[in-house]
Amino acid sequence: MTTPTEIAVERRTGAIVAHVGGEVDMTNAGRLRDELLASVPNDALALVIDLSGCRYLDSAGIEVLFDMARRLRRRRQELRLALPASSPLKRLLDLTEVASAAPVYETLDAALDG
């Protein structure tokens, strides 16, 4: 049984938006990282990961966020996260201080504006 997850990538002006839906755990975090990396071309200024459709994220998923921020920074690209205040994932992100690596916005539009 594999954890059901869904990644949809779209291109917006100046940024790539990756909608991560479903659940992320240690069984599929690696695949998520690979797909996110493959989705960002060199000319994109930023990657916005939209977590509003994400129902479950564990420490392996958090690690993917840190890792992506680190890799993008080296490429002079930015990682931003979109997560509604009402999301159950909110406390996890606060607790692990994800915002120190990638700014967290409450809406996708806000994340796109930077």
Added chain:
Amino acid sequence: MATARDEAGRHRDELRIRARQQEAVAGLGQRALAGMKLGHLLCEAAETAARELETEYAGVLELTRDRRGLVVRAGYGLPDGVRDAVVSAGAEEMAGYALQSDGPVIVEDFGEEARFGPTALQRRTGIVSAMIAPIGARGRHFGVIGVHSPNPQHFSPDDAHFLQALANVLGAAAERARHDEVVRDSEARFRELADTTPALMWMTDAEGHVAFVNQGWLRFTGHSLGEELGHGFELNAHPDDRDELIARWREAIRCREEFRFEYRLARHDGTYRWVLAVGTPRLVEGEFVGYVGTATDIHERRTMEEALRESEASFRDLADTAPAMIWTTDEHGLVTFVNEGWMRFTGTTLEEELGATWTLGVHPDDADELQKSWDEAVAERRPWEREYRLRARGRGYRWIADRGVPRYEGGRFVGYVGTAIDIHERKTMEGRLREVYEQEHRIAETLQRSLLPERLPKVEGLDLAARYLPAGQETAIGGDWYDVLERPDGRVALVVGDVVGQGLRAAATMGQLRNACRAYGLIEASPAEVVARINRLVTSGVEEAMATVLYLVLDRETGEVAFTSAGHPPPLLVTAEGTRFLDGGRSVPVGAVEPAVFREGTAVLPPGSSLVLYTDGLVERRDVPIDRRLDDLARAAAPEDDLEQLCDRILTRVLGDQVPLDDVALLAVRPTPVPLDRFDLSLPAEPGSLLVLRRRLGRFLHAAGATELEAYEVTLTVCEAAGNAIEHAYGPGDETFRVEAAFEDGELVASVTDSGSWRERRSEHRGRGLSIIKGLMDDVDVATEDQGTVVKMRRQLGAGTLA
């Protein structure tokens, strides 16, 4: 000894491989249906087989015309010069052996094979392992498909099943290629025949209106084609015959039976001639589309019968000038006279015929039955009528319709007088129509089988059972399907659908809709939106199609369901308190209109209840009103049954001994009951267990009244602790971990026990595990005991919590 962990891992791999193989078979079936050329299809099958079974080589071989050899038609990875090679189809070699045993044959090591030797080809390429499956049904084999490897390889029963499924699709496609030729041939021949035959031929649409009449008919009636088209069949009938003709015609259409009626038809010169009209239902891709038929001039026969009643002498004069075939017998049934028309047909002489038995010149396959029926008729002096093949001079056997009636002179039985007419054209047409129909049926059935899930998927937290009953032989294959899929949001989608129509096209549409439901079901959360998308897909298609669909999503944790019923009968809820139909979400069938509004109904399944989804083949029957059958269904379901029993009981109670008129698909689902007071689960220490743990713990927490946020945070922390146990379960071994949870004075106490020792993880993020647990739980205690490590966590839950 196999460990629990190996077992689970292997089971998971098998399911994944099976799912992929099933996709591959369905994909090939789709392309076959889409009309891909047979040659391309064979190549694709070879490639698919090599890819999915991970072998170096794959090939498809076709039987030569004499069926003694097999020639390579398509291959994958085959060395040069192998194409067009011919191998023996004898059972002393593997391919021939597979044909003879009519099933997949596996060789894991040719060095130890005793049943047959390797072919020169296999020797040359150094083949060690191989698996070969026959294509096509026994007696009509097309050839074989095989995979070969120079390395020793193990093939499981599932692998064999997969290769046979590919072979079955190819068999159906080969059959179809053959059948297409037959249809093209038969259509051309029909038009040709229709316009050159002196017989009167006609064709109607499904409502009984004339869609075509041939030149012979037009010559006879003196009408133009325009005057005949669109009219009822009774247009030129004698006023005295008209009412009965209409009544018989309507009855035939209603029952879709063969139509046969003698009536007087107006000729161009204004006179009426007796004709025998015979019509056969026309089926295109299994669907009734009208009748094709003939009208045979039987005026002589009728006149003759009347003349004979007047005098024997005038009868003979009349008989010899008539073009029809006429005969008489004595009271023992021996021939006393045949007319010129008969002898012209058979090329026999009067001397040969006189006193002869009935079977002179009759096709051997028809002779016995003919003699028997004749003897019986004579013994009881009953009228006699048969259709059989009679040898015609220089033209082989031809079908004739022969009829005899008893003659009496002064009240004394003196023998029979009979007339025969040539019905060869009509008869061969019927045979061809039947052949086309039977092929359709076989192809549709094969495809339908290959498209339906053979086993239901295992879905954590749900019991599932399904049944599929094909309709009786006399009707064509329908387009019913069922499906189950897990959505990314953790809910499960259940689908039951029924494509309107039957035969190949319905089965093809079914395959497309099933795949579309799977695709849209993953993207769209709302049932109404999934169905709306399907509707847009269907209405934008080239071919018209219509389907009823019940699409339902179920939340395993809460028992909440949301569903859209596009023209479909309502799902049945079976609870301990009783049964009821879920009535919401009623909408138009898919493919009816666009844009259409699709509604959504909702309900909550009480704990322990089941839901039954079905297609209308279960509840629709001509003789019983639908309401009563729905009542039968509601009464048949017993809540205490397990799901397999429930399905069986429903089928037995509702259908009884009857073979359903339409296909029946039945899908039953029941969320597995959740223990309310305590949670205790042991799982193999491997990553795949995390999902199982989350699902079960989620349902436990939900049942206990935890909020969504609380459920997430508790599940996350327990899974982080379990993740540590999994990470440290190195190497092969039967390590498991155990999760317990219970409420103590309103506080949730959860523990994760493993057999290793807690180690802080190496990488940076692993260090986060414990900090997450500490941050989200009120209290955490890690204790290393003799048997292993126990992580004990406590958390106060909100006001809604039980206990």
